[in-house]
Amino acid sequence: MLAIIVTCVLWTLILEIFKVNTMIGKRPWDVYRFLFVGDGATQNRQTLGADLLVTVRDAGIGYVAGLLTAFILALLFCFSPILENIIMPTAMVLRSIPLVVMTPLITLIMGIGQKSVTTLVIIVVFLPALANILYGLRNVSGEHRDVIRAFGGNALTLLLKVSLPGSIPSLFASARVSIPSAVVGAMIAEWLSTGEG
Incomplete structure (x- = not known):
């Protein structure tokens, strides 16, 4: 669990420090939304699988x-x-x-x-x-x-x-x-x- 938290924090920090546009660098919550709670999440998981x-x-x-x-x-x-x-x-x-x-x-x-x-x-x-x-x-x-x-x-x-x-x-x-x-x-x-x- 600690590894996941550290990875997500580093992921977010790097994108924020270098001011990466959200169209290019998705944040962890964007990926979570895409895969689990957003519109078409089931279809997105099937496509990725x-x-x-x-x-x-x-x-x-x-x-x-x-x-x-x-x-x-x-x-x-x-x-x-x-x-x-x-x-x-x-x-x-x-x-x-x-x-x-x-x-x-x-x-x-x-x-x-x-x-x-x-x-x-x-x-x-x-x-x-x-x-x-x-x-x-x-x-x-x-x-x-x-x-x-x-x-x-x-x-x-x-x-x-x-x-x-x-x-x-x-x-x-x-x-x-x-x-x-x-x-x-x-x-x-x-x-x-x-x-x-």
Whole structure:
């Protein structure tokens, strides 16, 4: 309850301090009226609920695909440093491009629709997740590596017995951190590309 009160107070203060017009920045009581007590509140809630489902669908598809792609590529990078040297510089350059700039380009390439939204969300989720998962997979102590080699294990054994179990915290951290990015990516793509959600 305290978090809701603090959020509403900060929301109102920021809008009042910067003298934001009520047509642009709605106050908390305006939103409450729109959703619960004003004319057409039921219709407004239904419209918002339907749009929310579209955004959750768009963010969810890109989120799962982005995490899965990042995990698979991180595994491949463990076996092929050459592949990593080819792909990672391009990935880092893509990460530095703002979403608002990238969205029209992706829309131009993929077309208006689900494909462009999913592609943008995949890119937003994929790049940070890849770096985090790769760090987790490579964070193997020398002692563990020596034990695997002493018992005749190879790179695959090291990956399966040490690296994968050791990377689970990084994988979960990537999954948790990527959720807001997926939602923001979906909303920006919907705003600039599809007009849905």
